[in-house]
Amino acid sequence: MKDILPEQAIRWQRLEQTFRTLVARHGYGEVRTPLLEPTELFVREIGEDTDVVSKEMYSFERHEDRLTVRPEGTASAARAYVQHAVAAVEPVSRWYYLGPMFRAERPAKGRYRQFHQAGCEIYGDPGPACDAEMIDMCAELVRTLGVKDFVIHVNSIGSGPTRTRYREALQAFFEPNRAALSEDSQRRLTTNPLRILDSKDPRDLELSAGAPSVVDVLADDDAAHFDALRRHLDRLAVPYVVDPRLVRGLDYYTRTLFELKITTGELGAQDALLGGGRYDNMIGNLGSKKPVPAIGFAMGIERVLEVTAREEPKVGPACYLAPMSADAIGPALVLAKRLREGGLWCEVDGRGLSLKAMLRRANSMDARLALLLGADELANGTVTVKDLGRHEQDRVDQTKLAEEVARRLALPTVPVSEKASEGG
Ligand code: AMP
DSSP states (O other), X not given: OOOOOHHHHHHHHHHHHHHHHXXXXXXXXXXXXXXXXXXXXXXXXXXXXXXXXXXXXXXXXXXXXXXXXXXXXXXXXXXHHHHTTGXXXXXXXXXXXXXXXXXXXXXBTTBOSEEEEEEEEEESOOSHHHHHHHHHHHHHHHHHTTOOSEEEEEEEOXXXXXXXXXXXXXXXXXXXXXXXXXXXXXXXXXXXXXXGGGOOOHHHHHHHTTOOOGGGGOOXXXXXXXXXXXXXXXXXXXXXXXXXXXXXXXXTOEEEEEXXXXXXXXXXXOOEEEEEEEXXXXXXXXXXXXXXXXXXXXXXXXXXXXXXXXOOOOOOOSEEEEEOSGGGHHHHHXXXXXXXXXXXXXXXOOSOOOHHHHHHHHHHTTOSEEEEEOHHHHHHTEEEEEETTTTXXXXXXXXXXXXXXXXXXXXXXXXXXXXXOOOO
């Protein structure tokens, strides 16, 4: 779990703003759900045999409630969608969320215990065009955020009959080598053999390499959905590959699965920036009167920030007010208040430092103007305005200060990095 200090938070805010703007253009509205949900919600929807539910949830009991700090956003949003009977009033809904998720995973580069996701869900549209539109939006999103080298893996794990057939095919494949599987996977072989395919245990990985592929057993309607999805992706020129080994670590998926991976290798095994898929049964499972198909994805914010440019242009206050004596501090507060009322970013240094120390501070903050208030200025109702980029200074009447400052700030800036070092 990490602290995000103000300097880094600027990058987070930019990313969040880009995400919000882009998804709003695609018709998504924000949903905000509680961080805590009944444990049962995640156990039922994500699945008992998944790593998330069996090993990683932060769960506790309080006043007879069993609660879990959300490990992902899809189940919570679906719970809210059903609880508020949204399906009764809207045939199609597009929701997005942003926020922290919690999984007690083994920490690694790109893998944290509190991490943040930005995700989208579409309820009520069963078609492959909807899947393609979402996958294309994901590509546009990461591109806009500055990720260049990536590829999208897509797969279909089918729906009901396909799943039953695939489960049997996997059991038949792994059974003769049961003893060579990890203990967890020996159990999964009976309960949920699909989960063996996303095990990270080296014993399971080796055996899984030759496992049958789900595309070989897709039912006709599942295969038609997958074909149509690929045709749409081709038309949209989305960079994708079909990856029959992609199963993803949550049980609720049906048909379309996708994962966007960077190809630069800089995140090692944690190369997925976002992942998602269709989950056509969840809304019905959660007790909705009407079964509603759905699809969603979640993007890992930390990972995107780790692979995109770190440099943010430094921005400092417009005005740095430097009272040059103790009795100038009060009047400086009043002046700064007036400038802020006029919409300007001002900071007052009320520490009683020397002029030289205050100018050093103003420069290091990248302030545009230093406003000096000393005995002379107080006596004749002026302020000395020092342009820190242009090395010019003059006196301005206090009553005209806001308008003078605004006029000077409208002039082109001299980047602080190009400023000569100043003595004060
Ligand atoms: P998931 O909810 O498991 O489908 O993950 C979706 C995305 O969230 C992944 O592609 C990652 O970018 C991100 N993510 C998942 N787990 C973590 C974690 N423990 N730490 C950081 N990012 C994560």
